[in-house]
Amino acid sequence: MTYQGLIHTYGHLLDLPLHTRTVSLLEGRTPLIKADNLARHLGGGFELFIKYEGLNPTGSFKDRGMTAAVSEALGRGATTVICASTGNTAASAAAYAARAGMKSIVLIPQGKVAAGKLAGAIAYGAQVIQIDGSFDDALTMVVEITNKHPICLVNSINPYRIEGQKTAAFEICDELGSAPDWLCLPVGNAGNITAYWAGFKQYSGLQSGLKSAFLPRLLGVQAAGAAPLVVGHAVENPETVATAIRIGKPARGEQALQAAEESKGRIIAVSDEKILDMQKLLAKLEGIWVEPASATGLAGLAEEVAGNRLKVEGLRVVAVCTGHGLKDAEIITREMRKPLVVPPRLEALEEAVLGN
Numbered sequence: 001m002t003y004q005g006l007i008h009t010y011g012h013l014l015d016l017p018l019h020t021r022t023v024s025l026l027e028g029r030t031p032l033i034k035a036d037n038l039a040r041h042l043g044g045g046f047e048l049f050i051k052y053e054g055l056n057p058t059g060s061f062k063d064r065g066m067t068a069a070v071s072e073a074l075g076r077g078a079t080t081v082i083c084a085s086t087g088n089t090a091a092s093a094a095a096y097a098a099r100a101g102m103k104s105i106v107l108i109p110q111g112k113v114a115a116g117k118l119a120g121a122i123a124y125g126a127q128v129i130q131i132d133g134s135f136d137d138a139l140t141m142v143v144e145i146t147n148k149h150p151i152c153l154v155n156s157i158n159p160y161r162i163e164g165q166k167t168a169a170f171e172i173c174d175e176l177g178s179a180p181d182w183l184c185l186p187v188g189n190a191g192n193i194t195a196y197w198a199g200f201k202q203y204s205g206l207q208s209g210l211k212s213a214f215l216p217r218l219l220g221v222q223a224a225g226a227a228p229l230v231v232g233h234a235v236e237n238p239e240t241v242a243t244a245i246r247i248g249k250p251a252r253g254e255q256a257l258q259a260a261e262e263s264k265g266r267i268i269a270v271s272d273e274k275i276l277d278m279q280k281l282l283a284k285l286e287g288i289w290v291e292p293a294s295a296t297g298l299a300g301l302a303e304e305v306a307g308n309r310l311k312v313e314g315l316r317v318v319a320v321c322t323g324h325g326l327k328d329a330e331i332i333t334r335e336m337r338k339p340l341v342v343p344p345r346l347e348a349l350e351e352a353v354l355g356n
């Protein structure tokens, strides 16, 4: 049977109103890739899978929540959606709004959005507005304007975003036959970790008997310069190369902390250096190129395993890689050495390749 998207596949498990009118780009059903080389590099003796969310239609997991939020908005008769974004939400909102025939407005922090994300939002026809401030400022502003005017907010404060994002947990359980022992993922505004936990809890409730087999422990990972859930208070000027999680005041911070605790897991922070190292390692060892934020969960896993704080021996671990590397190509190109230039002659090529 041809695939018809997330609402078609999992809609019966999502709390969406009857008026919902499906807008889909056939998001979801992303691959769960076994990463044996990386697992071996981290010490071996366990199974590691990458949930490659960068393969969603606009290049990030945001499409899971956006199909739900825009479908609800369209069914309700809304004509305009708005969001604050570090980039991926903007691209996703713009694409789904375009498909629904709606207008989209996106607020981004000035100069802090990767080119590939901004380009997406523009290509999909969004009205892009830069805020001379942070993501947190932009989020406050979109909340205020939607309280005053009939514009639909599609940030992850919107409950339907969380409903849609639960589907990633469903897919993982369906594919593995149960939940993994650990799930590690980056945490920014904390919608995704909240949605995963809700999804796993809901799926475990559907199972008779084996309930705990459907509940993983959660390892949420923030960037050290933007780690409010680790330091225990809002961070005024968050800074990290992982722009997608450059957030100082997570909207669902309390829920994220609760999810981590309930799961007997935790939320930790890792340095930008470790994030970038992991980004390169994943690409080189497994052929999976993700944007920096997306490598954060794995970077946290690597640190916990190396520090003996997390014993993975014999376990099954899933790392959520939230967005595609192409979104932020510049992070690689700005450091790379220019490729060698040779004249168009076989001998020159031979010399370059064989070194003789």
Ligand SMILES: *Cc1c(COP(=O)(O)O)cnc(C)c1O
Binding pocket: 060, 061, 062, 088, 089, 156, 186, 187, 188, 189, 190, 191, 192, 193, 244, 245, 291, 293, 294, 322, 323, 324
């Ligand atoms: C949005 C985003 C995150 C953070 O997700 P939250 O739900 O805000 O915690 C992480 N990685 C990427 C690539 C994202 O786009």
